[in-house]
Amino acid sequence: MAITKGRTSQAAKTATLEVGDPAPDFTLTSHRGEEFHLADKRGTNVVLAFYPFAFSGV
Amino acid sequence: MYEREQERFRAHDAQVVGVSTDSRYANAAWAEKLGGISYPLLSDFYPHGAVAERYGVLHEKGMPERAIVIVDKDGIVRYIDVHMLLEVPDEAAIFEELAKLQG
Numbered sequence: 001m002a003i004t005k006g007r008t009s010q011a012a013k014t015a016t017l018e019v020g021d022p023a024p025d026f027t028l029t030s031h032r033g034e035e036f037h038l039a040d041k042r043g044t045n046v047v048l049a050f051y052p053f054a055f056s057g058v
Numbered sequence: 059m060y061e062r063e064q065e066r067f068r069a070h071d072a073q074v075v076g077v078s079t080d081s082r083y084a085n086a087a088w089a090e091k092l093g094g095i096s097y098p099l100l101s102d103f104y105p106h107g108a109v110a111e112r113y114g115v116l117h118e119k120g121m122p123e124r125a126i127v128i129v130d131k132d133g134i135v136r137y138i139d140v141h142m143l144l145e146v147p148d149e150a151a152i153f154e155e156l157a158k159l160q161g
Binding site: 012013014015016017018019020021022023024025026028029030031032033034036038039041042043044045046047048049050051052053054 | 060067070071072073074075076077078080082084085086087088089095098099100101102108109110111112113114115117121122123124125126127128129130131132133134135136137138139140147152156159
């Protein structure tokens with residue numbers, strides 16, 4: 001199956017989150033070994049792009 | 059696809075981060091294969107998928123769904139778009155939303 005681009009989103013909310021909720025804070029390590037702490041990014045819009053696997057396209 | 063849009067994201071005061079349950083080393087290898095990725099690819103590796111789970115986007119098979127969550131400058135969720143696994147979210151919709159946030 002091919003990866004397609006589209007706007008047929010399945011949902012505008014998730015099992016735990018809706019628009020308007022505070023984003024759950026987290027700290028994760030990047031591919032370069034740097035820590036990314038969401039709360040440090042106040043003042044910047046952050047686009048979190050969740051994807052299933054490396055090598056699958058992001 | 060987000061790599062070539064980096065300037066556009068910056069123009070919207072936005073930073074993109076990728077999140078998967080891959081290890082840091084898998085992400086590093088992938089970034090290298092793509093010729094380098096300037097934005098962070100984050101490893102939600104241990105505890106496995108904990109961040110994806112808190113965001114409600116952990117697939118029952120253990121990997122994250124393809125999903126976009128836009129967090130504004132105050133840390134509030136402004137946009138959620140969950141896609142099927144083999145479908146890439148449309149970046150046009152992302153930029154539409156960021157433009158709204160810029161008011």
